[in-house]
Amino acid sequence: MLKIQSLIKRYGERTALAGLTLALPAGQFVALLGPNGAGKSTLFQVLTGLFVADEGEVTVAGRSLRHDAVGALADIGVVFQQMSLDLDLSVERNLRFHADLHGLPRRVAGERIAEGCRALGLDKDLARPVRELSGGNRRKVELVRALLHRPKVVLMDEPTVGLDPKSRRDLLAAIRADIAARGTTVLWATHLVEEAEAADRVVVLHKGRLLADGSPAAVTVALGGERLEEAFIRATHAP
């Protein structure tokens, strides 16, 4: 569903992505685990079309980001690291705006907004300005927004930063429900090892390259530790 081939992205002398290759099938929840500076944000910026890679290819559901960016991006939903809602607009207006950008018919948009907000317990908040919502509920609105156009691939860039344990659990449950219902492919960037342990597959990024790839247990073994956290720290902070 998402294919990344030999991706290279440089900032001047610095290489942020050093020939990254990765393929994600439908219905998989993949944690992208990497220390600060590993290249996670750069990868997300390339995958969302904000930056063009220097070399390499990305295809989303068979469509090339380089040759058919509009087609490829239509199948991507994103929850960015920084909150990106308009604080002064209501929850509903924020969601309508996104639905319009994707050309969703008004009635379909209305149904999906109602359904998404109901599933995440936001139905009472539809008319409230986002400014009045807690951090956890803002994130939930962002997830509803990311799913409105029913993307095949969802990218989440450290979506739980600043959330309390209950909100983190709710967010995880909501994305898991979407995977179960629609076979969505999810790439969830994090540096929280416990979040990675809950994924189907863990991909460890270090210095713009893949250091390990497999189930949480397999990655722990590959990195040479007994627990994922210590194996990850040792492997990514080796002298």
Ligand SMILES: Nc1ncnc2c1ncn2[C@@H]1O[C@H](COP(=O)(O)OP(=O)(O)OP(=O)(O)O)[C@@H](O)[C@H]1O
């Ligand atoms: N705009 C930029 N100009 C120059 N170098 C950059 C730029 N953005 C990122 N880099 C460098 O590219 C490398 C990868 O950075 P990136 O932000 O993608 O990592 P990250 O894994 O997202 O880190 P974090 O977890 O801290 O957000 C780092 O060495 C970083 O210093």
